[in-house]
Amino acid sequence: MTLDAAWRLACQRIARLDARLLLEHVTACTHADLIAHPRRMLSAEQLARLDALLSRRAEGEPLAYLLGSAGFYGLEFVVTPAVLIPRPETELLIDVAIESLQSWPRAQILDLGTGSGVLAVTLARLCRGASVTAVDFSSAALAVARGNAARHAVEVSFLLGDWYAPLGESRFDLIVANPPYVAYADPHLQHSGLPFEPRMALTDGVVGGDGLACLRAIIGGAAAHLRPGGCVLVEHGYDQAAAVRQLLAEQRLVKLDSWRDLAGIERVSGGQLD
Template structure:
Protein backbone atom coordinates (compact mmCIF):
# COMPACT_ATOMS: atom_id res chain seq x y z
CA UNK A 1 0.00 0.00 0.00
CA UNK A 2 1.16 3.53 -0.79
CA UNK A 3 2.04 5.53 2.33
CA UNK A 4 1.57 9.26 2.84
CA UNK A 5 5.32 9.82 2.53
CA UNK A 6 5.51 7.85 -0.72
CA UNK A 7 2.45 9.62 -2.12
CA UNK A 8 3.95 13.03 -1.35
CA UNK A 9 7.26 12.14 -2.98
CA UNK A 10 5.70 10.65 -6.12
CA UNK A 11 3.24 13.55 -6.47
CA UNK A 12 5.93 16.17 -5.96
CA UNK A 13 8.24 14.54 -8.52
CA UNK A 14 5.43 14.35 -11.09
CA UNK A 15 4.34 17.96 -10.64
CA UNK A 16 7.95 19.15 -10.78
CA UNK A 17 8.47 17.38 -14.10
CA UNK A 18 5.32 19.06 -15.40
CA UNK A 19 6.73 22.48 -14.50
CA UNK A 20 4.20 23.26 -11.77
CA UNK A 21 5.33 26.00 -9.40
CA UNK A 22 5.75 24.90 -5.75
CA UNK A 23 5.15 21.20 -6.49
CA UNK A 24 5.64 20.01 -2.90
CA UNK A 25 3.18 22.56 -1.53
CA UNK A 26 0.62 21.61 -4.17
CA UNK A 27 0.98 17.93 -3.28
CA UNK A 28 0.64 18.65 0.44
CA UNK A 29 -2.46 20.80 -0.03
CA UNK A 30 -4.20 18.19 -2.16
CA UNK A 31 -3.35 15.31 0.15
CA UNK A 32 -4.30 17.18 3.32
CA UNK A 33 -7.63 18.17 1.77
CA UNK A 34 -8.22 14.61 0.61
CA UNK A 35 -7.55 13.26 4.10
CA UNK A 36 -9.37 16.15 5.80
CA UNK A 37 -6.38 17.05 7.94
CA UNK A 38 -3.87 19.87 8.37
CA UNK A 39 -0.64 19.87 6.40
CA UNK A 40 1.28 19.42 9.64
CA UNK A 41 -0.66 16.22 10.33
CA UNK A 42 0.81 14.69 7.17
CA UNK A 43 4.26 14.87 8.74
CA UNK A 44 3.00 13.12 11.85
CA UNK A 45 1.49 10.27 9.82
CA UNK A 46 4.10 9.57 7.14
CA UNK A 47 3.77 5.80 7.44
CA UNK A 48 -0.01 5.73 7.26
CA UNK A 49 -1.12 3.72 4.19
CA UNK A 50 -3.63 5.30 1.84
CA UNK A 51 -6.84 3.50 1.00
CA UNK A 52 -7.44 2.48 -2.59
CA UNK A 53 -10.13 5.12 -3.15
CA UNK A 54 -7.82 7.79 -1.66
CA UNK A 55 -5.03 6.80 -4.03
CA UNK A 56 -7.40 6.91 -7.01
CA UNK A 57 -8.67 10.37 -6.12
CA UNK A 58 -5.19 11.72 -5.48
CA UNK A 59 -3.98 10.40 -8.84
CA UNK A 60 -6.88 12.14 -10.56
CA UNK A 61 -6.15 15.43 -8.79
CA UNK A 62 -2.42 15.24 -9.48
CA UNK A 63 -3.07 14.51 -13.16
CA UNK A 64 -5.39 17.52 -13.41
CA UNK A 65 -2.88 19.78 -11.68
CA UNK A 66 -0.19 18.48 -14.04
CA UNK A 67 -2.32 19.81 -16.91
CA UNK A 68 -2.22 23.29 -15.29
CA UNK A 69 -5.74 23.20 -13.85
CA UNK A 70 -5.71 25.61 -10.89
CA UNK A 71 -5.55 24.00 -7.46
CA UNK A 72 -8.53 26.11 -6.35
CA UNK A 73 -10.74 24.49 -9.00
CA UNK A 74 -9.53 20.99 -8.18
CA UNK A 75 -10.28 21.44 -4.48
CA UNK A 76 -13.41 23.48 -5.21
CA UNK A 77 -12.51 26.18 -2.72
CA UNK A 78 -10.06 28.91 -1.80
CA UNK A 79 -9.34 31.29 1.07
CA UNK A 80 -10.00 35.01 0.79
CA UNK A 81 -9.88 37.59 3.56
CA UNK A 82 -9.74 34.80 6.14
CA UNK A 83 -12.88 33.18 4.71
CA UNK A 84 -13.43 30.06 2.64
CA UNK A 85 -15.12 30.49 -0.75
CA UNK A 86 -16.45 27.87 -3.16
CA UNK A 87 -14.81 28.08 -6.58
CA UNK A 88 -15.17 26.44 -9.96
CA UNK A 89 -14.29 27.31 -13.55
CA UNK A 90 -17.30 29.64 -13.80
CA UNK A 91 -15.64 32.23 -11.59
CA UNK A 92 -12.37 34.09 -11.37
CA UNK A 93 -10.26 32.77 -8.49
CA UNK A 94 -10.19 35.40 -5.70
CA UNK A 95 -6.73 36.95 -5.39
CA UNK A 96 -4.82 38.25 -2.39
CA UNK A 97 -4.48 41.71 -3.93
CA UNK A 98 -8.26 42.11 -3.87
CA UNK A 99 -8.10 41.90 -0.07
CA UNK A 100 -6.59 45.41 -0.19
CA UNK A 101 -9.78 46.67 -1.86
CA UNK A 102 -12.01 45.00 0.73
CA UNK A 103 -9.86 46.19 3.62
CA UNK A 104 -9.96 49.82 2.48
CA UNK A 105 -13.73 49.80 2.02
CA UNK A 106 -14.29 48.33 5.49
CA UNK A 107 -11.86 50.74 7.15
CA UNK A 108 -13.38 53.82 5.52
CA UNK A 109 -17.06 52.90 5.88
CA UNK A 110 -17.41 50.81 9.06
CA UNK A 111 -19.08 53.63 10.99
CA UNK A 112 -21.59 54.60 8.31
CA UNK A 113 -24.46 52.39 9.46
CA UNK A 114 -27.11 51.41 6.92
CA UNK A 115 -25.75 51.90 3.41
CA UNK A 116 -26.47 50.51 -0.06
CA UNK A 117 -23.56 48.99 -1.98
CA UNK A 118 -23.37 47.94 -5.64
CA UNK A 119 -20.79 45.28 -6.56
CA UNK A 120 -20.18 45.19 -10.31
CA UNK A 121 -18.79 41.92 -11.70
CA UNK A 122 -19.28 39.98 -8.48
CA UNK A 123 -17.91 36.65 -9.76
CA UNK A 124 -17.67 34.29 -6.78
CA UNK A 125 -19.22 36.99 -4.60
CA UNK A 126 -16.03 37.28 -2.57
CA UNK A 127 -16.09 41.09 -2.34
CA UNK A 128 -19.78 41.44 -1.51
CA UNK A 129 -19.76 38.55 0.98
CA UNK A 130 -16.63 39.72 2.79
CA UNK A 131 -18.00 43.25 3.02
CA UNK A 132 -21.38 41.99 4.25
CA UNK A 133 -19.71 40.14 7.10
CA UNK A 134 -17.87 43.23 8.32
CA UNK A 135 -20.39 45.95 7.40
CA UNK A 136 -23.31 44.55 9.34
CA UNK A 137 -25.93 47.12 8.35
CA UNK A 138 -25.10 47.32 4.65
CA UNK A 139 -27.44 46.05 1.92
CA UNK A 140 -26.02 44.89 -1.40
CA UNK A 141 -26.83 44.51 -5.06
CA UNK A 142 -24.27 42.29 -6.81
CA UNK A 143 -24.35 41.85 -10.58
CA UNK A 144 -22.52 39.65 -13.05
CA UNK A 145 -23.08 38.86 -16.71
CA UNK A 146 -22.59 35.13 -16.04
CA UNK A 147 -25.50 33.24 -14.54
CA UNK A 148 -23.14 30.39 -13.64
CA UNK A 149 -21.05 32.84 -11.62
CA UNK A 150 -24.17 34.12 -9.87
CA UNK A 151 -24.99 30.53 -8.83
CA UNK A 152 -21.56 30.24 -7.16
CA UNK A 153 -21.89 33.68 -5.55
CA UNK A 154 -25.24 32.70 -4.02
CA UNK A 155 -23.67 29.54 -2.61
CA UNK A 156 -20.95 31.59 -0.96
CA UNK A 157 -23.40 34.09 0.47
CA UNK A 158 -25.46 31.25 1.95
CA UNK A 159 -22.31 29.56 3.27
CA UNK A 160 -21.46 32.69 5.24
CA UNK A 161 -25.09 33.45 6.19
CA UNK A 162 -25.29 36.86 4.49
CA UNK A 163 -27.55 35.83 1.60
CA UNK A 164 -30.55 37.73 3.01
CA UNK A 165 -28.66 41.03 2.54
CA UNK A 166 -27.31 40.52 -0.98
CA UNK A 167 -29.50 40.72 -4.07
CA UNK A 168 -27.67 38.83 -6.82
CA UNK A 169 -28.62 39.77 -10.36
CA UNK A 170 -27.52 38.28 -13.69
CA UNK A 171 -26.93 41.36 -15.81
CA UNK A 172 -24.37 42.82 -18.20
CA UNK A 173 -23.19 46.18 -16.91
CA UNK A 174 -23.39 47.66 -20.41
CA UNK A 175 -27.13 46.98 -20.55
CA UNK A 176 -27.90 47.69 -16.87
CA UNK A 177 -29.41 50.82 -15.42
CA UNK A 178 -30.31 51.94 -11.91
CA UNK A 179 -32.13 54.94 -10.51
CA UNK A 180 -30.10 58.06 -9.97
CA UNK A 181 -28.69 58.66 -6.49
CA UNK A 182 -29.50 55.17 -5.17
CA UNK A 183 -26.15 53.79 -3.91
CA UNK A 184 -23.79 54.93 -1.16
CA UNK A 185 -20.89 52.87 -2.50
CA UNK A 186 -20.04 51.26 -5.82
CA UNK A 187 -17.20 48.75 -5.99
CA UNK A 188 -15.77 46.85 -8.92
CA UNK A 189 -12.86 44.58 -9.69
CA UNK A 190 -13.50 44.51 -13.44
CA UNK A 191 -11.67 42.58 -16.18
CA UNK A 192 -8.61 44.79 -16.55
CA UNK A 193 -6.15 42.71 -18.55
CA UNK A 194 -5.68 43.99 -22.12
CA UNK A 195 -6.06 41.65 -25.10
CA UNK A 196 -2.33 41.85 -25.76
CA UNK A 197 -1.30 41.07 -22.19
CA UNK A 198 -3.82 38.23 -21.98
CA UNK A 199 -1.86 36.24 -24.56
CA UNK A 200 1.19 36.31 -22.27
CA UNK A 201 -0.50 35.01 -19.12
CA UNK A 202 0.19 31.58 -17.62
CA UNK A 203 -1.84 28.58 -18.78
CA UNK A 204 -3.64 28.29 -15.43
CA UNK A 205 -5.42 31.52 -16.37
CA UNK A 206 -5.82 31.35 -20.15
CA UNK A 207 -6.89 27.70 -20.30
CA UNK A 208 -9.11 27.50 -17.22
CA UNK A 209 -10.35 30.80 -15.79
CA UNK A 210 -13.32 32.48 -17.53
CA UNK A 211 -11.92 34.76 -20.22
CA UNK A 212 -14.61 37.40 -19.75
CA UNK A 213 -13.62 37.76 -16.08
CA UNK A 214 -9.95 38.37 -16.91
CA UNK A 215 -9.81 40.60 -20.00
CA UNK A 216 -12.02 43.20 -21.65
CA UNK A 217 -10.52 42.04 -24.98
CA UNK A 218 -9.41 45.59 -25.80
CA UNK A 219 -7.09 47.92 -23.87
CA UNK A 220 -7.92 46.96 -20.26
CA UNK A 221 -9.79 50.21 -19.54
CA UNK A 222 -13.20 49.64 -21.14
CA UNK A 223 -14.99 48.88 -17.86
CA UNK A 224 -13.33 51.68 -15.89
CA UNK A 225 -14.45 54.43 -18.23
CA UNK A 226 -18.01 53.14 -18.52
CA UNK A 227 -18.52 52.35 -14.82
CA UNK A 228 -17.11 55.72 -13.79
CA UNK A 229 -19.66 57.55 -15.95
CA UNK A 230 -22.50 55.40 -14.60
CA UNK A 231 -21.35 55.77 -11.00
CA UNK A 232 -21.59 59.52 -11.29
CA UNK A 233 -25.36 59.07 -11.83
CA UNK A 234 -26.05 56.14 -9.52
CA UNK A 235 -24.19 57.33 -6.44
CA UNK A 236 -25.80 59.49 -3.80
CA UNK A 237 -24.13 62.72 -2.79
CA UNK A 238 -20.98 61.89 -0.79
CA UNK A 239 -21.09 58.41 -2.31
CA UNK A 240 -17.83 56.63 -3.06
CA UNK A 241 -16.55 54.66 -6.04
CA UNK A 242 -13.88 52.00 -5.47
CA UNK A 243 -11.91 50.19 -8.17
CA UNK A 244 -9.26 47.53 -8.11
CA UNK A 245 -6.73 48.29 -10.85
CA UNK A 246 -3.91 46.40 -12.54
CA UNK A 247 -0.26 47.33 -12.28
CA UNK A 248 0.42 50.85 -13.61
CA UNK A 249 -3.23 51.44 -14.49
CA UNK A 250 -4.01 53.80 -11.64
CA UNK A 251 -3.03 57.04 -13.36
CA UNK A 252 -5.44 56.59 -16.25
CA UNK A 253 -8.24 55.43 -13.93
CA UNK A 254 -7.64 58.43 -11.66
CA UNK A 255 -8.02 60.62 -14.75
CA UNK A 256 -11.39 58.99 -15.56
CA UNK A 257 -12.62 59.90 -12.08
CA UNK A 258 -11.23 63.41 -12.39
CA UNK A 259 -12.95 63.95 -15.76
CA UNK A 260 -16.25 62.75 -14.25
CA UNK A 261 -15.86 65.36 -11.49
CA UNK A 262 -15.18 62.96 -8.61
CA UNK A 263 -13.31 64.55 -5.73
CA UNK A 264 -11.02 63.43 -2.89
CA UNK A 265 -9.51 60.91 -5.32
CA UNK A 266 -7.06 58.57 -3.60
CA UNK A 267 -4.98 55.48 -4.40
CA UNK A 268 -3.84 52.67 -2.11
CA UNK A 269 -0.99 50.20 -2.40
CA UNK A 270 -1.21 46.43 -1.93
CA UNK A 271 1.31 44.30 0.00
CA UNK A 272 3.68 44.39 -2.98
CA UNK A 273 3.57 48.21 -2.94
CA UNK A 274 1.64 48.32 -6.21
CA UNK A 275 -1.05 51.00 -6.52
CA UNK A 276 -4.02 48.62 -6.40
CA UNK A 277 -7.10 50.62 -5.36
CA UNK A 278 -8.52 53.86 -6.70
CA UNK A 279 -11.27 55.69 -4.80
CA UNK A 280 -13.24 58.85 -5.53
CA UNK A 281 -16.18 60.68 -3.95
CA UNK A 282 -19.19 62.28 -5.56
CA UNK A 283 -19.63 65.62 -3.80
Protein backbone atom coordinates in the same frame (compact mmCIF):
# COMPACT_ATOMS: atom_id res chain seq x y z
CA MET B 1 -0.13 2.70 -0.97
CA THR B 2 0.53 4.49 2.31
CA LEU B 3 0.09 8.23 2.93
CA ASP B 4 3.84 8.63 3.26
CA ALA B 5 4.59 6.85 -0.01
CA ALA B 6 1.86 8.74 -1.85
CA TRP B 7 3.19 12.06 -0.59
CA ARG B 8 6.75 11.24 -1.64
CA LEU B 9 5.64 10.22 -5.12
CA ALA B 10 3.42 13.31 -5.45
CA CYS B 11 6.36 15.56 -4.55
CA GLN B 12 8.24 14.17 -7.53
CA ARG B 13 5.52 15.48 -9.86
CA ILE B 14 4.56 18.89 -8.43
CA ALA B 15 5.64 21.37 -5.74
CA ARG B 16 5.80 19.89 -2.24
CA LEU B 17 3.13 22.15 -0.68
CA ASP B 18 0.73 21.60 -3.57
CA ALA B 19 1.30 17.85 -3.28
CA ARG B 20 0.50 17.89 0.42
CA LEU B 21 -2.66 19.95 -0.02
CA LEU B 22 -3.97 17.69 -2.77
CA LEU B 23 -3.21 14.57 -0.75
CA GLU B 24 -5.01 16.04 2.26
CA HIS B 25 -7.93 16.98 0.03
CA VAL B 26 -8.30 13.51 -1.46
CA THR B 27 -7.88 11.62 1.83
CA ALA B 28 -9.76 14.13 4.05
CA CYS B 29 -6.81 14.21 6.43
CA THR B 30 -4.79 17.00 8.01
CA HIS B 31 -1.09 17.79 7.95
CA ALA B 32 -0.91 16.37 11.46
CA ASP B 33 -2.47 13.12 10.18
CA LEU B 34 0.22 12.82 7.51
CA ILE B 35 2.90 13.07 10.16
CA ALA B 36 1.21 10.99 12.87
CA HIS B 37 -0.18 8.22 10.64
CA PRO B 38 2.20 7.85 7.67
CA ARG B 39 1.34 4.15 7.27
CA ARG B 40 -2.36 4.75 6.75
CA MET B 41 -3.43 3.19 3.46
CA LEU B 42 -5.11 4.92 0.55
CA SER B 43 -7.93 3.20 -1.29
CA ALA B 44 -7.73 2.51 -5.00
CA GLU B 45 -10.32 5.22 -5.60
CA GLN B 46 -8.30 7.76 -3.62
CA LEU B 47 -5.15 6.89 -5.54
CA ALA B 48 -6.94 7.35 -8.84
CA ARG B 49 -8.33 10.74 -7.77
CA LEU B 50 -4.94 11.86 -6.53
CA ASP B 51 -3.24 10.80 -9.76
CA ALA B 52 -5.78 12.74 -11.83
CA LEU B 53 -5.39 15.89 -9.70
CA LEU B 54 -1.59 15.68 -9.82
CA SER B 55 -1.71 15.45 -13.60
CA ARG B 56 -3.98 18.48 -13.85
CA ARG B 57 -1.76 20.50 -11.50
CA ALA B 58 1.35 19.48 -13.45
CA GLU B 59 -0.35 20.85 -16.57
CA GLY B 60 -0.78 24.23 -14.89
CA GLU B 61 -4.37 24.13 -13.65
CA PRO B 62 -4.66 26.42 -10.59
CA LEU B 63 -4.60 24.70 -7.22
CA ALA B 64 -7.72 26.58 -6.09
CA TYR B 65 -9.82 24.94 -8.81
CA LEU B 66 -8.51 21.50 -7.88
CA LEU B 67 -9.25 22.06 -4.19
CA GLY B 68 -12.52 23.85 -4.92
CA SER B 69 -11.83 26.77 -2.62
CA ALA B 70 -9.54 29.73 -1.95
CA GLY B 71 -8.89 32.06 0.96
CA PHE B 72 -9.73 35.76 0.96
CA TYR B 73 -9.62 38.22 3.86
CA GLY B 74 -9.41 35.40 6.38
CA LEU B 75 -12.42 33.56 4.93
CA GLU B 76 -12.68 30.50 2.70
CA PHE B 77 -14.65 30.78 -0.54
CA VAL B 78 -15.81 28.12 -2.97
CA VAL B 79 -14.37 28.71 -6.42
CA THR B 80 -15.01 26.93 -9.71
CA PRO B 81 -13.73 27.55 -13.26
CA ALA B 82 -16.80 29.80 -13.68
CA VAL B 83 -15.19 32.48 -11.49
CA LEU B 84 -11.89 34.25 -11.06
CA ILE B 85 -9.69 33.02 -8.22
CA PRO B 86 -9.46 35.77 -5.56
CA ARG B 87 -6.08 37.45 -5.26
CA PRO B 88 -4.43 38.87 -2.12
CA GLU B 89 -4.09 42.31 -3.71
CA THR B 90 -7.88 42.59 -3.95
CA GLU B 91 -8.02 42.66 -0.15
CA LEU B 92 -6.85 46.28 -0.46
CA LEU B 93 -10.23 47.09 -1.98
CA ILE B 94 -11.91 45.81 1.19
CA ASP B 95 -9.58 47.88 3.39
CA VAL B 96 -10.30 51.08 1.47
CA ALA B 97 -14.03 50.34 1.34
CA ILE B 98 -14.24 49.83 5.11
CA GLU B 99 -12.46 53.12 5.68
CA SER B 100 -14.83 54.95 3.34
CA LEU B 101 -17.88 53.49 5.13
CA GLN B 102 -17.02 54.85 8.56
CA SER B 103 -19.63 57.61 8.18
CA TRP B 104 -22.23 55.26 6.62
CA PRO B 105 -23.18 52.69 9.32
CA ARG B 106 -26.22 51.53 7.31
CA ALA B 107 -24.74 51.94 3.86
CA GLN B 108 -26.19 50.74 0.60
CA ILE B 109 -23.32 48.89 -1.13
CA LEU B 110 -23.08 47.73 -4.74
CA ASP B 111 -20.56 45.16 -6.02
CA LEU B 112 -20.33 45.10 -9.81
CA GLY B 113 -19.01 41.95 -11.51
CA THR B 114 -19.15 40.02 -8.25
CA GLY B 115 -17.79 36.70 -9.57
CA SER B 116 -17.41 34.36 -6.59
CA GLY B 117 -18.85 37.07 -4.36
CA VAL B 118 -15.73 37.71 -2.28
CA LEU B 119 -16.21 41.48 -2.14
CA ALA B 120 -19.95 41.40 -1.51
CA VAL B 121 -19.82 38.62 1.07
CA THR B 122 -16.81 40.02 2.93
CA LEU B 123 -18.34 43.50 3.11
CA ALA B 124 -21.66 42.05 4.26
CA ARG B 125 -19.84 40.21 7.06
CA LEU B 126 -17.81 43.22 8.13
CA CYS B 127 -20.61 45.80 7.79
CA ARG B 128 -23.55 44.10 9.47
CA GLY B 129 -25.76 47.18 9.20
CA ALA B 130 -25.21 47.57 5.47
CA SER B 131 -27.40 46.41 2.60
CA VAL B 132 -25.36 44.73 -0.15
CA THR B 133 -26.32 44.21 -3.79
CA ALA B 134 -24.14 42.25 -6.22
CA VAL B 135 -24.40 42.07 -10.02
CA ASP B 136 -22.81 39.71 -12.52
CA PHE B 137 -23.31 38.93 -16.20
CA SER B 138 -22.73 35.20 -15.62
CA SER B 139 -25.47 33.05 -14.10
CA ALA B 140 -22.84 30.38 -13.30
CA ALA B 141 -20.81 32.93 -11.35
CA LEU B 142 -23.90 34.08 -9.46
CA ALA B 143 -24.62 30.49 -8.44
CA VAL B 144 -21.15 30.31 -6.88
CA ALA B 145 -21.59 33.69 -5.20
CA ARG B 146 -24.97 32.72 -3.74
CA GLY B 147 -23.40 29.59 -2.31
CA ASN B 148 -20.64 31.63 -0.70
CA ALA B 149 -23.16 34.04 0.82
CA ALA B 150 -25.02 31.09 2.32
CA ARG B 151 -21.76 29.56 3.52
CA HIS B 152 -20.91 32.71 5.46
CA ALA B 153 -24.48 33.40 6.59
CA VAL B 154 -24.89 36.85 5.05
CA GLU B 155 -27.71 38.47 3.11
CA VAL B 156 -26.77 39.74 -0.34
CA SER B 157 -29.16 40.63 -3.16
CA PHE B 158 -27.78 39.02 -6.33
CA LEU B 159 -28.85 40.33 -9.74
CA LEU B 160 -28.10 38.99 -13.21
CA GLY B 161 -27.13 41.57 -15.78
CA ASP B 162 -24.55 43.79 -17.43
CA TRP B 163 -23.12 46.29 -14.92
CA TYR B 164 -25.88 48.79 -14.00
CA ALA B 165 -28.55 47.37 -16.33
CA PRO B 166 -30.60 45.46 -13.71
CA LEU B 167 -30.53 48.28 -11.13
CA GLY B 168 -33.00 50.77 -12.57
CA GLU B 169 -32.62 54.09 -10.78
CA SER B 170 -31.23 52.62 -7.54
CA ARG B 171 -28.53 54.65 -5.82
CA PHE B 172 -25.80 53.54 -3.43
CA ASP B 173 -23.40 54.96 -0.86
CA LEU B 174 -20.55 52.80 -2.14
CA ILE B 175 -19.86 51.08 -5.45
CA VAL B 176 -16.98 48.59 -5.58
CA ALA B 177 -15.71 46.60 -8.53
CA ASN B 178 -12.83 44.35 -9.49
CA PRO B 179 -13.61 44.22 -13.21
CA PRO B 180 -11.69 42.69 -16.13
CA TYR B 181 -8.80 45.07 -16.75
CA VAL B 182 -6.00 43.10 -18.43
CA ALA B 183 -5.21 44.41 -21.92
CA TYR B 184 -6.28 42.13 -24.77
CA ALA B 185 -2.77 41.26 -25.94
CA ASP B 186 -1.09 41.15 -22.53
CA PRO B 187 1.26 38.11 -22.56
CA HIS B 188 0.47 37.42 -18.89
CA LEU B 189 -2.86 35.96 -20.04
CA GLN B 190 -0.95 32.92 -21.29
CA HIS B 191 0.88 32.18 -18.03
CA SER B 192 0.48 31.48 -14.30
CA GLY B 193 -2.69 29.46 -14.70
CA LEU B 194 -4.64 32.32 -16.31
CA PRO B 195 -5.65 30.25 -19.38
CA PHE B 196 -7.75 28.14 -16.99
CA GLU B 197 -9.66 31.12 -15.57
CA PRO B 198 -12.71 32.68 -17.28
CA ARG B 199 -11.32 35.07 -19.87
CA MET B 200 -14.27 37.43 -19.55
CA ALA B 201 -13.27 37.96 -15.90
CA LEU B 202 -9.71 38.90 -16.89
CA THR B 203 -9.95 41.05 -20.02
CA ASP B 204 -12.70 43.06 -21.67
CA GLY B 205 -12.12 41.05 -24.87
CA VAL B 206 -11.86 44.08 -27.12
CA VAL B 207 -9.37 43.21 -29.86
CA GLY B 208 -6.43 45.53 -29.43
CA GLY B 209 -8.06 46.94 -26.31
CA ASP B 210 -6.22 48.60 -23.42
CA GLY B 211 -8.16 46.76 -20.71
CA LEU B 212 -10.06 49.90 -19.67
CA ALA B 213 -13.39 49.24 -21.39
CA CYS B 214 -15.10 47.79 -18.30
CA LEU B 215 -13.59 50.45 -16.07
CA ARG B 216 -14.97 53.11 -18.43
CA ALA B 217 -18.45 51.56 -18.20
CA ILE B 218 -18.36 51.32 -14.39
CA ILE B 219 -16.96 54.80 -13.80
CA GLY B 220 -19.13 56.30 -16.55
CA GLY B 221 -22.31 55.07 -14.87
CA ALA B 222 -21.25 55.67 -11.28
CA ALA B 223 -22.60 59.22 -10.83
CA ALA B 224 -26.10 58.14 -11.86
CA HIS B 225 -26.09 55.41 -9.19
CA LEU B 226 -24.36 57.15 -6.28
CA ARG B 227 -26.01 59.12 -3.51
CA PRO B 228 -24.50 62.53 -2.74
CA GLY B 229 -21.22 61.92 -0.93
CA GLY B 230 -21.10 58.33 -2.16
CA CYS B 231 -17.89 56.72 -3.43
CA VAL B 232 -16.85 54.44 -6.27
CA LEU B 233 -13.76 52.27 -5.74
CA VAL B 234 -12.25 50.08 -8.46
CA GLU B 235 -9.32 47.71 -8.69
CA HIS B 236 -7.19 48.14 -11.81
CA GLY B 237 -3.94 47.09 -13.44
CA TYR B 238 -0.46 47.93 -12.21
CA ASP B 239 -0.03 50.68 -14.82
CA GLN B 240 -3.59 52.04 -15.05
CA ALA B 241 -3.92 54.32 -12.00
CA ALA B 242 -3.37 57.57 -13.88
CA ALA B 243 -5.81 56.58 -16.63
CA VAL B 244 -8.43 55.57 -14.05
CA ARG B 245 -8.07 58.85 -12.17
CA GLN B 246 -8.59 60.65 -15.48
CA LEU B 247 -11.78 58.66 -16.06
CA LEU B 248 -12.99 59.60 -12.58
CA ALA B 249 -12.18 63.27 -13.22
CA GLU B 250 -14.09 63.22 -16.50
CA GLN B 251 -17.20 62.23 -14.55
CA ARG B 252 -16.66 65.21 -12.25
CA LEU B 253 -16.08 63.03 -9.22
CA VAL B 254 -14.06 64.62 -6.44
CA LYS B 255 -11.55 63.60 -3.77
CA LEU B 256 -9.78 61.38 -6.29
CA ASP B 257 -7.13 59.08 -4.90
CA SER B 258 -5.22 55.87 -5.54
CA TRP B 259 -4.06 53.34 -2.96
CA ARG B 260 -1.02 51.09 -3.09
CA ASP B 261 -1.01 47.36 -2.39
CA LEU B 262 1.63 45.58 -0.31
CA ALA B 263 3.93 45.49 -3.35
CA GLY B 264 3.81 49.29 -3.54
CA ILE B 265 1.68 49.25 -6.71
CA GLU B 266 -1.25 51.64 -7.16
CA ARG B 267 -3.96 48.98 -7.27
CA VAL B 268 -7.21 50.73 -6.22
CA SER B 269 -8.52 54.12 -7.27
CA GLY B 270 -11.70 55.98 -6.44
CA GLY B 271 -13.66 59.17 -6.20
CA GLN B 272 -16.68 60.73 -4.54
CA LEU B 273 -19.89 62.26 -5.85
CA ASP B 274 -20.00 65.84 -4.61
